[in-house]
Amino acid sequence: MSEKIEVLTSLKSWKEYGEITLRMAGIPDYKVDAWLLMEYVCNINKSYYYLHMDRPMDKSDAIEYQKLIDRRSRHVPLQYLTREAWFYDQPFLVNEAVLIPRQDTETLVEESLKYLKPHNSVLDLCTGSGCVILTLIRHASVIGTGSDVSEEALTVAMENANRQKVNNCAFILSDLFDKINGTYDMITANPPYIPTKDIKGLMREVSEHEPILALDGHEDGLYFYRKIADEARGYLKSGGRLVMEIGYDQADLVKDILFQNGYRDIKIIRDLAGLPRVMSARWS
Numbered sequence: 556m557s558e559k560i561e562v563l564t565s566l567k568s569w570k571e572y573g574e575i576t577l578r579m580a581g582i583p584d585y586k587v588d589a590w591l592l593m594e595y596v597c598n599i600n601k602s603y604y605y606l607h608m609d610r611p612m613d614k615s616d617a618i619e620y621q622k623l624i625d626r627r628s629r630h631v632p633l634q635y636l637t638r639e640a641w642f643y644d645q646p647f648l649v650n651e652a653v654l655i656p657r658q659d660t661e662t663l664v665e666e667s668l669k670y671l672k673p674h675n676s677v678l679d680l681c682t683g684s685g686c687v688i689l690t691l692i693r694h695a696s697v698i699g700t701g702s703d704v705s706e707e708a709l710t711v712a713m714e715n716a717n718r719q720k721v722n723n724c725a726f727i728l729s730d731l732f733d734k735i736n737g738t739y740d741m742i743t744a745n746p747p748y749i750p751t752k753d754i755k756g757l758m759r760e761v762s763e764h765e766p767i768l769a770l771d772g773h774e775d776g777l778y779f780y781r782k783i784a785d786e787a788r789g790y791l792k793s794g795g796r797l798v799m800e801i802g803y804d805q806a807d808l809v810k811d812i813l814f815q816n817g818y819r820d821i822k823i824i825r826d827l828a829g830l831p832r833v834m835s836a837r838w839s
Contacts, residue, residue, distance in 0.1 A: 567608040573624045580628035595637045596620045630759035642686040652707035654769045656686040662826045671695040675740040685712030699724040732786045745800040746779035748772040784816040791838040806831035
């Protein structure tokens with residue numbers, strides 16, 4: 556590493572090094588990622604870069620940049636390297652304990668907001684980083700509870716609540732409903748829904764680095780939908796809604812599970828790509 560630092564000096568040469576390294580590692584957005592890691596490490600914007608691209612990079616920054624480029628070349632997700640992911644126009648802390656928030660999940664938030672009123676109570680199962688429940692609290696002024704089976708994930712969610720100054724959200728360590736009490740106007744969930752056999756076939760950023768606990772939906776990917784649809788009936792107020800993210804090919808199967816458990820007004824909501832992404836149903 557020291558030899559590389561002596562050869563490369565300028566911001567421009569380090570950026571080119573990052574691009575070449577990531578391209579050779581098969582990273583599709585290698586130019587974007589090389590720049591974003593430089594922006595993160597050096598705390599600069601593009602205007603500064605183009606005015607000062609020939610100046611030497613600080614040695615400590617160069618060491619850190621090379622480390623991050625190396626990790627990204629091994630397909631560690633960019634968001635885990637910068638410890639930040641944007642969701643619904645808000646930055647969220649992320650690390651290897653939680654799934655990286657994705658734009659697809661914003662469809663769940665959009666659907667939930669259609670039914671929520673101030674001071675409604677919302678339980679968010681499998682809360683992970685807390686991106687769903689904290690966004691609903693900010694935009695609908697609801698009273699929120701986030702639960703997760705992972706203590707490490709809840710630590711991330713609580714840190715995000717602190718950063719966003721969200722005070723009216725409780726976090727509970729619970730395997731689905733095991734430690735949950737009371738009833739709610741809405742229950743939201745982005746549960747694990749990848750069939751076990753399909754996980755290895757996902758992109759390396761997901762299969763090798765995101766938490767398997769948050770991905771694995773057991774044999775057919777529907778295990779958690781069956782449990783949630785069954786048990787949520789005891790925790791939803793009459794007329795309350797259950798809103799869940801689903802896999803793009805699971806809509807009919809999850810709809811059938813909900814109908815058999817007595818839910819009505821079942822809706823399938825598509826994401827921006829036109830794929831079925833969210834299931835919304837009323838409990839009466």
